[in-house]
Amino acid sequence: KAQSSAKTWTAEEFEGKAQLLTRISEDQFATLRPTGAKTGAELTYSHTLAGEDFGRKVLTFSLRVRDRKDRVSAFSAPASLEAKDPPAPPQNVRAVVSGANIQVSWEYPEQANKDMTPAETVGYNVYRSDEATPASRRNSSPLKAPEFQDKDFSFGRTYRFFVRAVFESAPLVESDNSEPAEVRAEDIFPPDPPTGLTAIGGPGFIALSWEAGKESDLAGYRVWRRVAGEADFVLMASLPEMDSSFSDSKVEKARKYEYAITAVDNAGNESRKSEPVSGVARDESP
Numbered sequence: 001k002a003q004s005s006a007k008t009w010t011a012e013e014f015e016g017k018a019q020l021l022t023r024i025s026e027d028q029f030a031t032l033r034p035t036g037a038k039t040g041a042e043l044t045y046s047h048t049l050a051g052e053d054f055g056r057k058v059l060t061f062s063l064r065v066r067d068r069k070d071r072v073s074a075f076s077a078p079a080s081l082e083a084k085d086p087p088a089p090p091q092n093v094r095a096v097v098s099g100a101n102i103q104v105s106w107e108y109p110e111q112a113n114k115d116m117t118p119a120e121t122v123g124y125n126v127y128r129s130d131e132a133t134p135a136s137r138r139n140s141s142p143l144k145a146p147e148f149q150d151k152d153f154s155f156g157r158t159y160r161f162f163v164r165a166v167f168e169s170a171p172l173v174e175s176d177n178s179e180p181a182e183v184r185a186e187d188i189f190p191p192d193p194p195t196g197l198t199a200i201g202g203p204g205f206i207a208l209s210w211e212a213g214k215e216s217d218l219a220g221y222r223v224w225r226r227v228a229g230e231a232d233f234v235l236m237a238s239l240p241e242m243d244s245s246f247s248d249s250k251v252e253k254a255r256k257y258e259y260a261i262t263a264v265d266n267a268g269n270e271s272r273k274s275e276p277v278s279g280v281a282r283d284e285s286p
Contacts, residue, residue: 087165095183155187190269199279206279228256
């Protein structure tokens, strides 16, 4: 099989110009049969292009059958293709950890040889490896834009990314690897601040409650308090992640207190303080 070209050859025209590339004997058929072939007669032959084959040059291929009595058939219908310069690999690959994903980006490649017809790039494939895993493709189909978000990773590991340009052919063919980009996935990203904080004053206490955080690596909460009118909060308690309420009994009656909550993850990152709320303990006397 070969991609069609503007030039169409007949079998007769081809026979007058043909040059023998190779002879394939019957005992070689098994090695030329592609995976998934529907019949034993389906064979694939690969021809390695030389430097002189490139540069706006149309190559035409055909074949014929030779029997055991050394008789040959006519040539098959010729198939032509234009030998194009394969795409250069992408440039300036970068990998940056950004919260819940690793952002991989790159720049379009520059064609090395301006005199050759460049192959049409249809997209890009991103590959990743780490200390324990060999390189594998991360995207399911060629990417049109020069960026990719890798969301399946673990903090505390080092990853290496490289990108290949993909050009139009059947099957699709890739460029060489780009220069790799290495990134250490360190968790420096705090959880979101808790929301829904409420304060209700009771006899001799102020009860706090808030909505539970949704982060998968949430470790717990910190309860902060200040007397109304003061500038700085003081840490009152550290709670495990299953707790989303707190009762403050160290209060003075008729004094107004302000509270805020922070969330902490397993890496020790602490969120911003929640929106503060205020409360006043009621008098314990009936």
